[in-house]
Amino acid sequence: MDGVTVIDHPLVQHKLTIMRRKETSTGSFRRLLREISTLLCYEVTRDLELTMETIETPLQTMESPILEGKKLVFASILRAGNGLLEGMLDLVPSARVSHIGVYRDHETLQPVEYYFKAPEDISERLIIVVDPMLATGNSSIAAIDKLKERGAHNIRFLCLLAAPEGIKNFRDAHPDVPVFTASIDSHLNEKGYIMPGLGDAGDRMYGTK
Numbered sequence: 001m002d003g004v005t006v007i008d009h010p011l012v013q014h015k016l017t018i019m020r021r022k023e024t025s026t027g028s029f030r031r032l033l034r035e036i037s038t039l040l041c042y043e044v045t046r047d048l049e050l051t052m053e054t055i056e057t058p059l060q061t062m063e064s065p066i067l068e069g070k071k072l073v074f075a076s077i078l079r080a081g082n083g084l085l086e087g088m089l090d091l092v093p094s095a096r097v098s099h100i101g102v103y104r105d106h107e108t109l110q111p112v113e114y115y116f117k118a119p120e121d122i123s124e125r126l127i128i129v130v131d132p133m134l135a136t137g138n139s140s141i142a143a144i145d146k147l148k149e150r151g152a153h154n155i156r157f158l159c160l161l162a163a164p165e166g167i168k169n170f171r172d173a174h175p176d177v178p179v180f181t182a183s184i185d186s187h188l189n190e191k192g193y194i195m196p197g198l199g200d201a202g203d204r205m206y207g208t209k
């Protein structure tokens with residue numbers, strides 16, 4: 001699918017299977033999400049530009065590669081995005097962080113925005129937006145609309161599960177934003193849940209149901 005990368009690393013797929021199981025506990029789910037996010041982070045940053053820097057090792061001077069440009073921004077769509085954010089920050093501790101509060105109304109499936117905070121200079125940075133679930137796409141589309149209003153134009157979206165319907169809506173709304181996911185599932189059910197999915201990611205992470 002154009003603009004969509006499925007991260008099929010065996011460790012990602014193995015951990016995802018354990019997360020999907022209904023008997024997996026809240027504690028295990030949260031730990032697995034953090035572990036899987038470091039692997040997803042590795043893939044979503046695979047093509048970042050490097051520049052050469054002159055450094056001194058204890059033995060001699062050398063030219064060595066280092067990330068080019070301003071620090072990355074990880075933008076977490078609350079709440080469940082925070083589960084991915086933690087592992088991403090384990091791998092890139094100097095990244096800047098944006099929080100975007102959006103939940104979807106259970107009846108209408110429309111996004112309800114309640115919080116937004118981002119670094120002032122997001123127009124100069126690569127933004128990686130994270131949320132485990134891309135269902136209808138309404139939440140992630142709204143979050144990225146907001147980032148673009150503030151000047152962001154270099155954006156990637158990382159999730160764990162995506163529904164085909166959501167990917168289509170997302171790519172129609174933001175064709176310039178590549179999507180990275182561990183799985184494209186079958187379809188959305190009548191309540192807008194990803195099938196076979198893993199249930200409600202926020203509730204499973206935080207034990208709220």
Ligand SMILES: O=P(O)(O)OC[C@H]1O[C@H](OP(=O)(O)OP(=O)(O)O)[C@H](O)[C@@H]1O
Binds near residue numbers: 079136202
């Ligand atoms: O693609 P969509 O149809 O918009 O659905 C996906 C959204 O739903 C979930 O959040 P939820 O609304 O449950 O909020 P929460 O993270 O606070 O639990 C999920 O984390 C996404 O943000």
Ligand SMILES: O=c1cc[nH]c(=O)[nH]1
Binds near residue numbers: 133135193
């Ligand atoms: O299946 C779904 C759909 C939206 N949000 C979730 O957490 N799970």
Ligand SMILES: [Mg+2]
Binds near residue numbers: 078081202
């Ligand atoms: Mg959410």
